[in-house]
Amino acid sequence: MDxxxxxxxxxxxxxxxxxxxGLGWEPTYQPTEKVFPFTAYEGIKIHDWDKWEDPFRLTMDxxxxxQGEKEKKLYAxxxxxxxxxxxxxxxxxxxxxxxxxxxxxxxxxxxYAHRGFAFxxxxxxxxxxxxxxxxxxxxxxxxxxxxxxxxxxYNKFFNGFHNPLHxxxxxxxxxxxxxxxxxxxxxxxxxxxxxISFSFEYVLTNLLFVPFMSGAAYNGDLSTVxxxxxxxxxxxxxxxxxxxxxxxxLEQDPDxxxxxQRWIDKWFWRGYRVLTLVGMMMDYMLPKRVMSxxxxxEIYGEQNGGALFQDLGRYGIREPAGFxxxxxxxxxxxxxxxxxFYTYDPxxxxxxxxxxxxxxxxxxAKYPESFDxxxxxxxxxxREQQAAGTPVxxxxxxxxxxxxxxxxxxxxxxxxxxxxxxxxxxEGERYHFCSDHCKSIFDHEPEKYVQSWLPVHQIYQxxxxxxxxxxxxxxxDPIKAVLDYYEINNGRDNLWYDNSExxxxxxxxxxxxxxx
Amino acid sequence: MAVKTVKPYRxxxxxxxxxxxxPLLYIGWEDHMMFVSPICLxxxxxxxxxxxxxxxxxxxYGMHPDFAKIDWSKVQWFKSGKPFVPEPAKTLRENGLGHxxxxxxRTPGLEGIGGAYF
Numbered sequence: 057m058d059x060x061x062x063x064x065x066x067x068x069x070x071x072x073x074x075x076x077x078g079l080g081w082e083p084t085y086q087p088t089e090k091v092f093p094f095t096a097y098e099g100i101k102i103h104d105w106d107k108w109e110d111p112f113r114l115t116m117d118x119x120x121x122x123q124g125e126k127e128k129k130l131y132a133x134x135x136x137x138x139x140x141x142x143x144x145x146x147x148x149x150x151x152x153x154x155x156x157x158x159x160x161x162x163x164x165x166x167x168y169a170h171r172g173f174a175f176x177x178x179x180x181x182x183x184x185x186x187x188x189x190x191x192x193x194x195x196x197x198x199x200x201x202x203x204x205x206x207x208x209x210y211n212k213f214f215n216g217f218h219n220p221l222h223x224x225x226x227x228x229x230x231x232x233x234x235x236x237x238x239x240x241x242x243x244x245x246x247x248x249x250x251x252i253s254f255s256f257e258y259v260l261t262n263l264l265f266v267p268f269m270s271g272a273a274y275n276g277d278l279s280t281v282x283x284x285x286x287x288x289x290x291x292x293x294x295x296x297x298x299x300x301x302x303x304x305x306l307e308q309d310p311d312x313x314x315x316x317q318r319w320i321d322k323w324f325w326r327g328y329r330v331l332t333l334v335g336m337m338m339d340y341m342l343p344k345r346v347m348s349x350x351x352x353x354e355i356y357g358e359q360n361g362g363a364l365f366q367d368l369g370r371y372g373i374r375e376p377a378g379f380x381x382x383x384x385x386x387x388x389x390x391x392x393x394x395x396x397f398y399t400y401d402p403x404x405x406x407x408x409x410x411x412x413x414x415x416x417x418x419x420x421a422k423y424p425e426s427f428d429x430x431x432x433x434x435x436x437x438x439r440e441q442q443a444a445g446t447p448v449x450x451x452x453x454x455x456x457x458x459x460x461x462x463x464x465x466x467x468x469x470x471x472x473x474x475x476x477x478x479x480x481x482x483e484g485e486r487y488h489f490c491s492d493h494c495k496s497i498f499d500h501e502p503e504k505y506v507q508s509w510l511p512v513h514q515i516y517q518x519x520x521x522x523x524x525x526x527x528x529x530x531x532x533d534p535i536k537a538v539l540d541y542y543e544i545n546n547g548r549d550n551l552w553y554d555n556s557e558x559x560x561x562x563x564x565x566x567x568x569x570x571x572x
Numbered sequence: 573m574a575v576k577t578v579k580p581y582r583x584x585x586x587x588x589x590x591x592x593x594x595p596l597l598y599i600g601w602e603d604h605m606m607f608v609s610p611i612c613l614x615x616x617x618x619x620x621x622x623x624x625x626x627x628x629x630x631x632x633y634g635m636h637p638d639f640a641k642i643d644w645s646k647v648q649w650f651k652s653g654k655p656f657v658p659e660p661a662k663t664l665r666e667n668g669l670g671h672x673x674x675x676x677x678r679t680p681g682l683e684g685i686g687g688a689y690f
Contacts, residue, residue, distance in 0.1 A: 097578050244576070396608045433686030434606070452611035452632050455598045455674070464609040473689045475600060475609065477653055477674065485585050486672040488598065501575040506585035512612050513587045516596065 068113060075115035077106070080183040094179040098244040100316075101309035105182030108304055111296055112188075119191055123198065126286045130202060133282040138209045144569045147275040148343040149214065149562035150553055155207055155280060156216040156406040157333060157341075158268060161233045163203045164224040168237040169252060170196035176245040185304075188297050192253075195290040206283040213565075214558050215548045216405045223405055226520065227542050228511035229333075229397075231461045235508065236330050240323075242504075246305060247319050253298030255323035259364065261295060262356040263331050267338045270346040306371040313372045318500070324376035325493040329460040335390035336397070339419060340411060348422035349390040358383055378493040384469045387426040391419075392465050395434060398552075399450045400463075403535065405544045407553035410439040430472055447552060451535070453512040457490035458505055459497050466490045482506065587672070595671035597664070601633055602678040606690045610674060617665040621658045638682040650676040 066074070083091045095102070136142075146152070170193050177189035211217035224230045240251040269284030271277075305312045335349035365375040398408040411419065416435065419427045441448050454463035468474045478489040482502040489495040498505045514520050518527060521537045539546050548557055575581060589595050593614050600610035611632055615624075625644060633639045649656045652674060658667045669675065684690040 093578060098576055392605075395605070399606065399608055430688050433688040434690040437606075437685045437690065448606060448635070450608060450611075452607070452613065454608060455600075455610040455612045465605070473603065475602075475605070477600070477610075477676075479652060479674065483585070485588065488672070488674060503575045503581055503583065507583050508586065510587065513592075513596070516593070516612070516614055517587075517591050518593075 072110075072113040072115055075117075076110070076183045076187045078183075079187075088181075092179060092181055094244050095181055098246050098315070100246045100305055100312050102181070102305075103308055105185070107308070108182045108184040109300065110184045110188050111300065112293055114191065114293070116187070116191070119194075122289075123194075126289075127198075127202075130282055130286040131205070134206055134209070134279055137279045137282075141569070142276075142278055143210060143213055144566055145276045145278075146562075149558050150341065150407070150409065151271075151275040151277065151343050152210055152214055152558070153216070153406040153408070153553070154268070154271060154337045154341040155210065155277070157337060158280075159203065159207045159217060160220045160223050160227075160405060161230050161333065162264070162268075163200055163207075164221060164230075165233055165237050166196050166200040166203065168241055170194075170200065172237070172241045172248050172252060175241070176248055179245045185301075188293075189249075192290075192294055192297060195287075195294070199287055199290070202283050202286060206279045209279055213561065215545065215556070216407070216558075219405075219543050222543055226511075227405060227544070229404060231509065231511050232333070233330055235461050236326050239326065239504070246301075249298070249301040250305075250316060250319040251323040251326070253294060254302050255298075255320060256327045257291070257294045258298035258302075259324060259361055260327045260331060260356075261291065262360070263352055264334055265291065266356070267334055267342075267346055267352060271338070271342045274344040274346055275342060302368070302373075303371075306368075306373065310372070317373055320373065321377040321493070322497050322500075325378040325382075325491075325497065326460065328378065328382045329462060329490075329494070332389050332393050332462065336393040339390040339422075340394045340408075345418065348419075350386045350422060353383070353386040357386075377496070378491070381469045381491065381493065385466070387423055388430075388467060388472050391423075391427070391431040392467070395431070395438075396454075396463055396465050398438060399448055400454075401551055402449050403539065403542075403544070403550065405542070405549045407551065407556050407558065409553040410435050410442065426472065442552065442554070453515060455488060456510050456512050457494050458487040458508050458510065459489055459494035461508065461510060462490060464488065464490050589671040592671075595664075597669060598672070598674040599629070599632070600674065600676040602676055603683045603689045604633070604636060604638065606636055606685065607633065610676070615664060617670075618663045620661060620663055621667050622660040624664075625660065638679065638684065641682060642679045643681075646680055648678040648680070650678070 082088070089096065173189045173193035173196060177186050177193055180186050180189065207217065224234055237252075240248050243251060265284065269281060272280035272284065302316065305316050335353075338346065338349045338352060361379070362375070365373065365379070394408065397404055397406075398410070401408045416432055420432065423431075438448055454465075456462065457464055464475060464477065466476050468476045476491055478492060478495040480487050480489070480495060480499055480502070482498075483506075485506065487498060487502075487505070489498060511520070515534070515538055520541045521527065522541050525537050525540075526532065527534065527537070536546065539550070544550055553559055587596075594616045595614065596612055597615045598610045598612050601607060613628065613632075615628065619628075630639070649658055651669070653676075656675065
């Protein structure tokens with residue numbers, strides 16, 4: 057009888073090493089720089105790729121197992137929510153306009169992130185880093201799918217949910233998140249990780265996820281909350297990838313410091329500008345509010361961000377160039393954005409409204425420095441005009457910032473009475489910006505941003521009408537033609553909440569569910 | 573500075589004047605943020621500056637209760653943020669306005685709805 061040989065079980069550490077570092081090899085048929093053409097051109101110097109530390113030590117087989125388990129739970133809740141008409145327990149259908157912005161403007165970014173991390177995973181050297189990027193690429197694809205599935209239940213009952221991917225590529229306000237991510241995806245792999253993993257996911261992510269997921273919980277949206285839980289453990293991995301990448305670059309060579317600093321300056325500001333939409337959602341769109349944008353900024357931006365940059369000081373990194381101006385904006389940007397969307401609601405695929413008196417008082421309490429002085433009178437005027445049957449709508453197209461692509465409604469730091477105008481001339485063409493920081497991004501890489509697809513200019517160039525449209529025909533209505541091109545249902549997806557089909561339906565259905 | 577790339581990187585600017593029906597003019601009314609941001613309009617270069625005040629601005633801003641109160645003799649003009657004195661009888665081109673120029677006008681004494689710059 058043979059002696060039974062005890063099979064040696066690998067330790068977690070050995071197993072991780074074999075399943076990551078053990079998967080790499082040095083190419084011999086082709087020179088390394090041809091196999092990895094993007095690792096050096098950004099100027100980042102790496103001397104030892106093995107110094108990359110992955111704190112999670114997660115291997116692919118374990119990854120599949122965890123994700124599979126989370127998926128089962130998530131889809132059980134999504135089914136239960138749909139079968140029990142869970143949407144009837146929402147605080148109010150106004151809430152869903154925040155979710156419309158999410159599926160129109162954030163979900164497509166998850167897909168872009170999937171592509172970006174697939175690219176980074178392919179083009180980095182160093183197996184630890186490559187495996188981490190590959191996993192994140194899969195996470196992001198999963199988030200795209202699970203968000204679409206969690207939110208699709210609302211598409212059966214409400215407007216503004218039916219065409220998010222078509223809108224993402226065309227509609228004016230969605231060019232803000234779209235151009236942000238395309239800027240990152242067209243960067244080299246190191247800048248991409250600084251942009252997305254560090255600046256967005258490590259520094260700013262709490263300002264995106266906390267409001268959306270707590271907002272969903274506060275407002276009875278069990279479907280979106282469950283998605284949030286399902287994504288949470290992935291997000292913590294993503295955040296760690298961000299900080300590890302920054303430390304890795306900074307520790308490898310002192311020449312990397314100024315390059316990384318410039319990327320942090322750029323991507324902090326790019327991300328902060330995109331989050332304007334989130335600020336507006338927190339202060340205006342949640343019937344039951346979580347906290348104000350100002351409070352969230354003070355905790356997650358000023359305190360946490362401030363501490364982080366102090367910590368990175370030992371590598372020679374300082375706080376991002378736009379940090380002070382971002383702090384200055386905390387009393388204003390959410391109000392300015394909401395007023396913009398209100399007056400441009402005829403061309404947006406979600407509804408806006410004037411807050412109730414109790415909500416105005418909440419805003420006064422949260423914004424003692426700015427709300428009663430600047431924003432309450434504006435909202436009261438909008439309410440008055442709406443009651444008189446002449447709602448204030450802007451018919452002219454706005455000047456957009458050439459970098460962040462947001463209409464130029466931001467005011468001067470320190471002076472909320474004046475719009476902030478900046479401009480540059482490059483090769484004889486003039487370009488306009490909302491801030492010093494967007495201007496500085498342009499001035500550093502003008503060749504990139506002369507290509508900006510600015511929705512307003514595209515409309516005037518005639519590129520936003522359906523084929524066969526004749527702009528010279530008598531009685532041509534450009535706004536209607538653009539809505540047609542966008543495939544926004546005029547009168548249903550757009551315009552103000554008070555007279556919307558969403559409101560009428562929600563009130564009728566909840567009355568039916570709760571009475572006789 | 574220049575963008576770092578692996579290959580030569582040159583693309584034509586997307587918004588040159590030849591692509592539009594007329595050069596773009598950006599206009600901002602100071603202290604009146606009901607209009608959110610400066611507006612963007614294609615305006616033929618041979619348009620007299622007077623037509624801007626007689627037709628284009630009333631179409632764009634006439635809905636604001638302050639607009640009717642403007643004393644045009646007191647209006648201050650700015651081009652790219654610097655004081656600018658237009659000659660109303662001359663055309664936009666003769667006034668030195670070209671594609672993607674931004675002009676602003678301030679109407680002293682008028683500070684929007686409720687004095688809230690709206």
